[in-house]
Amino acid sequence: MIVDIFLHPAIPVFIGSILIFFSKEKSNLISVAALLVSLYVLLFFSDHKDLIYTLSSSNLGNETHLSLHYYSYSKLGFLFCLVYLIIGILGKLFSMYRENYIEKSLVLIYIGSAISVIFSGDFLTFYIFWELMAIASTFIIWSSDTTESHSAGVRYLLIHLFGGIVLLIGIVGLLINTQDLTLRLLSHSDWYNWLILIGLLLNAGAPPLSSWIPDAYPEGSYSSTVFLSAYTTKTAVYALIVIFAGTEILIYVGLYMIFYGIIYALLENDIRRILAYSIVNQVGFMVVGIGIGTELSLNGSASHAFAHIIYKGLLLMAAGSVIYVTQKRKCTDVGGLYKMMPLTAVCAIIGALSISAFPLTSGFISKSMITDASYQQGLEFVWLMLLVGSAGVFLHAGIKFPWFVFFHKDKNIVAEDPPIYMRSAMVVSAFLCFAIGIFPNLLYELLPFKAAYAPYTYNHAISQTHLLLFSGLAFFVSLKYLERTLTITLDFDWFYRKGNVLIKFLITSSFCIIEFTKNKFTGLITYERFEKMENYLIKQSNISLMLTVVVIIFTLILIFNLS
């Protein structure tokens, strides 16, 4: 039994995170070794029997049992764990020169908790590691140690705690109503199912709170963004596949995410924020696949998550290399870097081709499964929107990112390709993008469902090439309208970043009413009293405001639903 516990792929990773504190100088070696041991456990011991613990309690003679599925093997879990470990190892290789051992340990905790989530077999274990993942990733953002990262980390934590509370209430509701916490497909539209869905979607970057991804991820260090991009959103995708496959509303949520990502990325100037918006966009494709809910579409979502983690890692490594070498992070500050950083430019282009789903790359063999599934289900509008979305991906991530960073106007920046470990991580990722694209069966054999699919037909390859090349033409035709400016684009985060403006407006307007009635009640209400209250409220930080609102809302929900 004791041995079984150590056969969980997350255990070596957690042990590694502790060992780093005992040998700070060898943090890189420990990190890579921990992930390699975890990979070994996954490949050779992962399909051992499930680990189940039963908690018993006796209340007035009625004995109740609660089974905790600490480790529950599934083919889907294996697929996600494999890609988590691959990008973990590549990311660790890329971050060899980052001298922050605490960040390295936190990254291992983050990876370990993500693996634990995907191998958990009940909602309680799932929730515990889900929250651990949120906390570890917040500390990873903070370990960047800049003013921006501190405030972005706070906002990130608040959003995830909010999502966590929603999820927890849903899980409690599920337990009370069904007495069963096994992780399973939830199909009835009970209130607690909706809360669980909202909690999961929030981590996937669904509307209206999608802005936490471009707000927080780019504030991590040049290397930690690679890890941040891979785990939280994809774990949410995994959970949605397991718990909410075939929920129709997800199709429309996913479509919104696809176009939200494209439009905001087109307006963005920060290199990594462009890629962060494209995470929302790509997760949108996966969410649509989950919403369609057929075996082909679910395979498509799973394989797209696998491919996405690798090519997004590659793109963020290329962006991280530019930031590491030039210390610049905005499109307006860089340009013409292909002469100075040729290898980085080539790797970025390969990543860009993959995310755009060009034939022979990994994106092509995964995304097209979702598009074809919508066709097979007769969803004409969804099929058309997925095609338009595919063209839009090439527009914002396929061309815009490499064009403005590596080509366009030469800013005569003195730079060179990053050091050897960073280069090798990018080259291996680029190789994987092509390997999966050229030999799709390598990935298809790992997929959870048996659904035969042949991505390489003449018609499919030609139509996709036409679609993408002509969207590229649209980019160059309208290039002068896409010139970068030193601007940001307002998003939903305005409400919790500049919310005090709203409060001020409300207080001022209420003050006017009070001013009007003051004459009638002079003596009861004084101006000074309200001025004091106004100043007090405005001085309160947005955080306490949001927390108060959250607490009030959930107290009301609890009162009305659980009583």
Add this chain to the structure above:
Amino acid sequence: MKNFKFTTYLIFFVANFFLYIFYDFSKLHFMNDNSLGFYPLLGFLSCLALIIIAKTLSYFLKRKDTYYDR
């Protein structure tokens, strides 16, 4: 320079047109997608539409990058 641009566009269109040699026009998904130029037009026009939408939204949503620092 103008000649270079013209030649590039010409090569682009001719190369794309020649891809149709391998295309099977008898296979149909939805909306006459087996017709000549369906995917090129869809790619081009949808991207133009996305750019127009983004530009229009930018008039309302764009702020200086120091907006949140104030």
